[in-house]
Amino acid sequence: MRPPHPVIRYPALLLATVAIGAPPLARGQNDPGLTSGSGAGTGTGRSSAVDDSAPDMPSLRGNAPNGPSPGRGVPAPLGPGVNVRFPDDPSLAPFLTMDEEPAGGAPGAPGTIRITPEMIDTAKLISEPGERGRILLQVARGAILSSQLTLANRAVEEAAAAAEEEPNRLIHDQLIISIVTTAGLLSDALLRESKPQVALFPSEGEGGARAQSRMAPDVAIRLARLEWRRAAYMAGRTRNPTYRSEYLDRAVENMAVGSAIVALEFARTQPGREDKATDEERAAFAAQADEILNEGAELAAGIERPIWRNRAMERLATAAGESGQYERATDLADRIQNAEARARALVLVAEFQARKGRDQDATKSYALAASAVASVQQRGLQGVLAGILVDSLVSTGRFEDARACLVLYPSDAERFVAMGAIAESLGVRRMADDARAWIERDVPVAYRSTLFRRLNNGLLRAISEDRAREFQDRDFGGRRGG
Numbered sequence: 001m002r003p004p005h006p007v008i009r010y011p012a013l014l015l016a017t018v019a020i021g022a023p024p025l026a027r028g029q030n031d032p033g034l035t036s037g038s039g040a041g042t043g044t045g046r047s048s049a050v051d052d053s054a055p056d057m058p059s060l061r062g063n064a065p066n067g068p069s070p071g072r073g074v075p076a077p078l079g080p081g082v083n084v085r086f087p088d089d090p091s092l093a094p095f096l097t098m099d100e101e102p103a104g105g106a107p108g109a110p111g112t113i114r115i116t117p118e119m120i121d122t123a124k125l126i127s128e129p130g131e132r133g134r135i136l137l138q139v140a141r142g143a144i145l146s147s148q149l150t151l152a153n154r155a156v157e158e159a160a161a162a163a164e165e166e167p168n169r170l171i172h173d174q175l176i177i178s179i180v181t182t183a184g185l186l187s188d189a190l191l192r193e194s195k196p197q198v199a200l201f202p203s204e205g206e207g208g209a210r211a212q213s214r215m216a217p218d219v220a221i222r223l224a225r226l227e228w229r230r231a232a233y234m235a236g237r238t239r240n241p242t243y244r245s246e247y248l249d250r251a252v253e254n255m256a257v258g259s260a261i262v263a264l265e266f267a268r269t270q271p272g273r274e275d276k277a278t279d280e281e282r283a284a285f286a287a288q289a290d291e292i293l294n295e296g297a298e299l300a301a302g303i304e305r306p307i308w309r310n311r312a313m314e315r316l317a318t319a320a321g322e323s324g325q326y327e328r329a330t331d332l333a334d335r336i337q338n339a340e341a342r343a344r345a346l347v348l349v350a351e352f353q354a355r356k357g358r359d360q361d362a363t364k365s366y367a368l369a370a371s372a373v374a375s376v377q378q379r380g381l382q383g384v385l386a387g388i389l390v391d392s393l394v395s396t397g398r399f400e401d402a403r404a405c406l407v408l409y410p411s412d413a414e415r416f417v418a419m420g421a422i423a424e425s426l427g428v429r430r431m432a433d434d435a436r437a438w439i440e441r442d443v444p445v446a447y448r449s450t451l452f453r454r455l456n457n458g459l460l461r462a463i464s465e466d467r468a469r470e471f472q473d474r475d476f477g478g479r480r481g482g
Contacts, residue, residue, distance in 0.1 A: 115143040120155050130171040133162035137178050144182075144189050149215065152186050153223060160234055169239050176234045180247045183231035184254040187224040191258060194220035195265040196277075217266055217277075221288055228255045228292075232299050245305035252303075252312040255296035256319035263289040263323040293320055293328055297335065310341035317345040321352035326361045329353075334368050343372035343385050347392045354396040363401075366393065370405055379410040386410075390418050394425045403438065416447060423451040427458020 119139050126132040140155035160179055166172040194215045215223075228251060235247040266277070267286035277285075293316055300312035313336045320329035329352070333345035350365035369389055376382040386408040393402035402422055409415040426435035432455060439451050 114146055115139055115148050115151055117151065117154075120151070120158060123155075124158060129162045129165035130168065130175055133159040133166065133175045134178070136162060137175075137182050140182050140186065144185055147189070147193060149186065149190055149193065149220075149223070152189075153227065156183055156186060156227065156230070160230060163234065164237070173238050173240050173243055176238050177243065177247060179234050180231045180250055183227040183234075184250070187227040187254060187258055190215065190220045190224045190227070191261045191265070195261070217285070221262060221266070221285070224258055225288075225292065225295075228258065228295075236302075241304060245303050245308040248299065248303045249308040249312040249315075252296045252300045253315045255292050255299075256316045259289045259292040259296070259316075259325075260319045260323035262292065263325055268324075289323070290325065290328055293325065293332065297332055306338065310336055310338045314341055314345045314348075318348050318352075321349040324356070326353050326356075326358050330361060330365050330368070333365070339372045339375045340381060340385060343369050343376070343389070346372060347389055351392055351396060354398070362396070362398075366398070366401060370408065373405075373408050382408065383410050383414045387414070387418065390421070394422060397429070399426060399431070399434070403442070416450075419443065419447065419451060420454045423454040424458040424461075427455045427460075428462050430459070430462055432459060 120136065123132055123135045123139060126135060136155045136159035140152045140159065143149070143152035143155060156179065159175070159182075163172060163175040163179060166175060194217045231254065232248060232251040235244060235251050238244040238247060262285055267282045267289060269282075296316050297313065300309055300316065303309035303312060313332060317329050317333035317336075320326075320332060326349075329349040330346070333342060333349050336342040336345055346365050346369035350362045350369060353359075353362035353365060366389070373382060373385045373389055376385060386405065389408070390402050390405050393399070393405065399422060402418075406415050406418055409418060423435055423439065426432070426438075435455050436452075439448050439455070443451055
């Protein structure tokens with residue numbers, strides 16, 4: 001018998017049929033143009049079931065004023081933040097979708113996305129300090145990307161004030177870590193945007209729009225130094241002692257990199273650049289670069305954890321060596337209290353000096369490095385550091401100094417290996433006569449046979465490299481001739 005009421009045996013088919021014929025109700029619910037009164041994406045407001053002829057619904061007609069509605073097959077344009085889940089507070093939405101204004105700065109015209117001061121003012125209305133600081137740092141990063149560096153400085157300053165008010169230890173430290181990172185990005189952007197640029201087009205040269213909007217170099221350096229000081233101060237306020245030491249080291253590292261940029265980009269002339277600085281201005285920039293290094297060294301001396309303190313001092317010394325501040329580099333490396341870290345830093349500084357032809361400075365740095373290696377008490381560590389020192393001396397061609405440092409090895413076996421490396425390097429550099437004289441004069445009889453073999457290996461390497469270079473030049477010459 002049939003049941004009194006028909007039973008639907010294919011519910012999936014029925015649902016598919018209904019879905020095909022149903023109006024697209026869900027399509028317009030994510031359109032920001034359909035909401036009113038509340039934040040974007042909340043779903044409150046009128047739905048897309050409103051008739052498409054309504055005068056107050058321009059978003060249903062796409063970009064054209066008389067175009068078809070979404071219900072007729074053309075999807076509505078997705079607005080900003082369509083894939084973003086906004087926080088519960090709708091006042092945060094303006095910070096995630098930045099206002100638009102043209103690159104030239106004229107309000108109202110479509111152009112480059114820009115940050116506005118009102119965003120900072122509205123963010124300051126957030127009651128929770130941690131959330132306020134996080135949003136302010138988002139604004140600061142957006143301002144850095146759009147080269148609004150003064151505005152970014154203000155946002156970082158307000159975020160630092162918010163971090164001081166945060167009672168939760170974890171959120172407080174996380175916010176400070178973000179502040180240190182953002183301050184480093186801002187200082188890099190300040191120095192990058194204000195340094196002399198290569199003019200590729202006439203409009204970019206002196207008097208162009210970009211040149212007129214660029215911050216003055218002395219102002220940019222002062223502002224960058226302010227950001228470094230703020231980062232160091234905030235890192236010192238971190239409640240976790242390990243994070244406090246680590247991010248103080250990060251702040252000092254940012255200062256080391258900034259000092260190198262000032263010394264290389266501002267205090268020296270570069271070919272192909274529009275640089276109108278006088279000799280007095282370059283001398284002032286060089287003095288500021290040196291002051292930044294000294295200030296960083298003072299901050300590094302206050303780091304609690306020795307590993308981070310030594311790392312900060314090493315980074316300052318190597319940055320000074322890379323940027324040509326040779327005397328300051330040797331001084332900073334020699335200030336390191338730990339003998340191992342001091343020896344490593346002095347070896348790196350000495351290599352920079354030797355490769356730039358500063359032989360007297362390199363001799364002083366190598367002598368201090370040898371003294372640091374000799375003061376190490378652990379025999380194994382002393383052997384490793386002596387190997388680093390001898391390898392550096394060999395790579396820079398200071399073989400006499402390398403032979404003099406053989407006494408730093410704590411064992412005869414390590415000393416014998418180093419002597420073989422010196423003999424082979426002399427052969428590679430085609431200094432066979434000097435090598436033979438040294439072997440016959442200073443090397444014990446039991447080692448001479450092995451060292452002569454290493455010397456021959458070096459000579460054969462030199463011959464092989466010459467042959468390979470000859471065939472390579474011949475091959476390239478034949479291709480160019482063909």
